[in-house]
Amino acid sequence: MDEKLQKECICLMCPSYVKCGEPLAYCLPEVSISQCIKSELGCICPGCPVQEKMGFDKDYYCLRKA
Ligand code: SF4
Ligand code: SF4
Structure with missing residues (x-):
């Protein structure tokens, strides 16, 4: 798990x-999707520094990993 x-x-x-x-950091492969988050009320992943560092380009990682 990358705590940083x-x-x-x-x-x-x-x-x-x-x-x-x-x-x-639901976007990381070792982190599972959420058991608590159920509704899509907006996702701010596209503005996240981790998203940029990792070269990811999706959103709602808490609800779906693919
Ligand atoms: S919708 Fe995106 S920013 Fe919001 S909690 Fe889920 S993964 Fe994080
Ligand atoms: S991209 Fe989304 S899930 Fe990943 S670290 Fe950023 S806010 Fe969290």
Whole structure:
């Protein structure tokens, strides 16, 4: 688990985010999708530094990994 990247994850500021003690940075392969987040109320992944560093280009990683 890359804790440095997890600290940079901005999911906490996302309108869709539901706090329930899960590991952050859902975009990382080793982090599972969320069991708590259920609704798409907006996703701010496209503005996240981790997204840029990792070269990812999707969104809603908390709901779907593909
Ligand atoms: S891209 Fe999204 S899931 Fe990944 S670290 Fe950033 S805010 Fe979190
Ligand atoms: S993955 Fe996207 S939609 Fe899900 S909590 Fe993070 S920023 Fe919000």
